[in-house]
Amino acid sequence: MADQSGPVAGQTAGQDRRQNEPGQFDFYVLALSWSPSYCEAAAERRVGRESEGRPDPQCGERPFSFVVHGLWPQYERGFPEYCQVPAPRLNREIVSGMLDLMPSPRLVFNQWDKHGICSGLGARGYFEAVRKARAVVKIPDAYLEPERTLLVTPDEVEEAFVKANPGLDREAVAVACNRNRLTEVRICLTRELGFRACPEVDRRACRRDRLSMPPVRGG
Template sequence: MRWVSRAMAASVLSWLILLAGWSGSAAARDHRQNAPGAFDFYVLSLSWSPSFCASAAERGNTSRSQQAQCGGRPFAFVVHGLWPQYEHGFPGYCERPAPRLDRRIMSSMLDLMPAPGLIYSEWDKHGTCSGLGARAYFETVRKARAAVKVPAEFLDLEAPKSIAPDAIEEAFIKDNPGLSHSAIAVICDRTRLSEVRICMNKDLQFRACEEIDRRACRRDQVVLPPMRGG
């Protein structure tokens, strides 16, 4: 029994040492958690607006965000957001409460992000983690979008298009020098293209991002619904 007790004690001690080590590493990972400006790179998320609108219609979503984006204007790719990222994971809501976003800044972004609610929520969740003021953050969003050329085949889609996710990546890579397969991920739902996510460093140069790439769509084909009015 004494031998068993000593064995159990050794086992418990080992477990406690392991737990302490895990807690220490977790604390190290959390040291900058949600600290504004303390991140590794950005993800520019470009949403295929017709897919968003199709999904919203199927759900019976009549929110203001849905109405703003899915009205008569023929949107194609729109900016979902510019998201600060860690190499593993990402920060969010880095200032609570978030500094109030000036309505004039919101209005200035409607050409890229065609829903006021989206702009406000992106500022609260992601913009506050950039370490930038609201005006500088949305100027960075605009610069990031300008750094990416959307292939011509996606600019005026008049009929549904079925395409392999790899072919979407290839089209973006062909039109954007320096972009590689390790820096872009195509995201889908059960049938449709949802988003194209492109990784950039803080200087808005393309860079690899393995964790984002691992979340990419694995389907053989995805459908792009046509632009509204198409």
């Protein structure tokens, strides 16, 4: 999965005096990617040219719905990234242990390099935080295993997440899209992994009137 975290908070240069200091940030964004949208877009990019490299395991036979794209440290304005270059290498055991939530080794490596180091946590601590953050959020029933394409509005999706998660309000959740597809739902969390408002993230949310959510593979 390509890392699409840049649009969360726009350009980062000069926005925060703590720029790229590991452990120095204000809150997290948990990015939940709608896997069928990702795989449809990936298939479209391959049309007309031969596929390169190994098949993406996220787009294989196993049906995925929402998967974890990443847990991203954020400033109130902007975000840190690549806080140590090169990043400490990941233990393969850690990578394989995350594939139930983040179904691509490349995704796990990329998220560690770009965002994990900035948390100030070690590798095990960071991916434990990813798992705990994911456990905080309940996916609405309608989005668990849809068997046909859903047509939704960003407001409908946000409201569904709010209803499914006591304590979550609309100021803490944002929908991301590309063209006509829903791509992600982004949930803002405190450093202690409680829900919190995030005006900058919300301001950059998708504003399209109608989006599609392709069905899970096999639907």
